[in-house]
Amino acid sequence: MSLNVEHHSVRALPSEKPIRLLDNAGHAVHGAAAGGFELPDVETLVELYRRMVVARRFDVQVTALTKQGRLATYPSAYGQEACEIGAISAIEARDWFFPTYRDSIALLTRGIEPGGILASFRGDWHNGYDQHAHRTASQATPLATQALHAVGLAHAARLRQDPIVTMTYLGDGATSEGDAHEAFNFAAVWQTPTVFLIQNNGFAISTPVSRQTRAVTLADKAVGYGMPGYHVDGNDVAAMYAVTHAAVERARAGGGPTLIEGLTYRIEAHTNSDDPTRYRHSRDVEHWKRRDPIERLEKYLVSEGALSEAARAEIADAAEAVAAHTREVMTAEAELDPLELFDHVYDRERASLLEQRARLEAELADAAMHAADHAGAAR
């Protein structure tokens, strides 16, 4: 493989009307509005439904645990399940995912344990799972920085003729960052197998998209980089899956990167420390709640006779089991070793860190001795 790729730069603007395969009432959409994409088969849709139901139950549970003080913070993805789950379901275990802090439910779908996903929000460590085992990078907090990692890893894999794809999620606010531009540009110039998903959920904390960009759609940005862009109804999991799946297949076949904008809405606050009533009207939230991604798919599957009562009950049970497991893990006291603070900074041993580690160790021993003395005196 060489960097001397054939350039097929793209000039077509994405459609202004978002691509949609299921409308709000759960009816199949055909023709131009479907953007040439086909509704996924019913087994795939049932699986996407299951994943979204489990994800929402998890999200609701974690928000509740945050209110109980079990987590320091939690950025909810309630209402964004179609974006989160549709896109992540389009990549395989061998592919790499580069998430942001809001993408916990995508990590859950990726098979990562709740305790691992939430370690950083609970405050145990900055990351709680094995990146290599799950082929999933840490949840990035600085905006758009992880998109460059996705491009770099994709390029390295391509040089090794390893047919994997990288996928990264960005928020609407992140598109204003320089690293978003650099990532889009590097990916397009190097023709890396990378899928960028911009989850346009309306707000960057409190700043609306209208104050973030003058572009008609965020997907329009793709044109300037010479890659395809798709503007998709982000509350339609069928469309999200179909469009990202096509982008993943194209990337895997050597067709380069794709930029996808999923148009959705953040129902909850930015995090538990946010007050969304200061910057948005409840009628907007109600409007978006009526466009719920799970209900939409459920209506379709029920109307198709593809979701029996028994199946729904079984899925609900599975979701409850995940919630129960999450409660169990997050209410147990974390076992932390302060001395581990020094263990992973460098691969090579560093004298100054060993000295500082010894100092903390002595302080801890001292504190333990005093505690024992006090306990003895109290008896």
Next chain:
Amino acid sequence: MTATSTKPDAPEASAPTQLTMAGALNAALRDAMEADDRVVVYGEDVGPLGGVFRVTDGLQERFGEDRIWDSPLAESGIVGTAVGMAMYGMRPVVEMQFDAFSYPAFEQMVSHVAKMRNRTKGRMTLPMVVRIPCAGAIGGVEHHSDSSEAYWTSTPGLTVVMPSNPADAYSMLREAIESDDPVVFMEPKSRYWSKAEMSLPVRTAPMDRAVVVREGTDATLLAYGPTVRTALEAADAAAAEDLSIEVVDLRSLSPFDDETVGASVRKTSRAAVIHEAAQFGGYGAEVAARVTERNFHWLSAPVLRITGFDIPFPSPKLEEYHLPTPDRVLAALDTWEWDD
């Protein structure tokens, strides 16, 4: 191409050759790429041009565009994609072209390059090298002559080294590329054309060690990169006044070699640190504090700093007034009371 590493075989030393520091760095990159096919090199203009300082001269011809290539002009993109490449198992060596051009990559450096290993409890380490041509005295215009070492050295997780001569340049770059920790490899531009004779592949002292480059008994000058020559010239001049000055080339800025420096300072009882960067909050402050904390009872005078002024780096025609000179070093030594 396979994903396996090939450890360097015990190589046969070449006949002694005369090399500049730029040539030695070029040879180090060539030998590292030869020894390990995971090593890739990219940055701005490193391909057909061979880099603006010709450090990558001829490498693309030899290794092809899959191993060394020109990237888009974007430093955050260069470092950020190198993070991803290192995550995959490559060993990217990227170039920042000029010191002050590295600032757009600052976030990637401090938020990801420095923290990835710690964040992941050692499961994901980033074996990458960021080469930064640094410091002044080449008549560069604004943004071409900064000394950014303190930004990197105050960032836990980064290893920061700066060679001062061609043999160290070769040896330390090879070691930096072999290191599983990310390394900021600073190359003093004013030394790129300095020459030395060596047999490749030369291996000098380990990358994390300081080296006594001139023995003395009366005082220790602590220098690195471009100021090692300044220190040696000052020491020569001081010898004419019967002062025996020891010169230590720090080589590794982070980690700091307390052992070698401490041994020298305890022998001479006086120390001064020399750097081109501004003084306030600069690297010399760390050196002076460490040396004092650990060797106070051996010191017979305060640790001095001979540095650039606390000003933005001046224009080419004024830089000679800013940079530390041997005379300034001697004048500083005169401020000590030499009563013992």
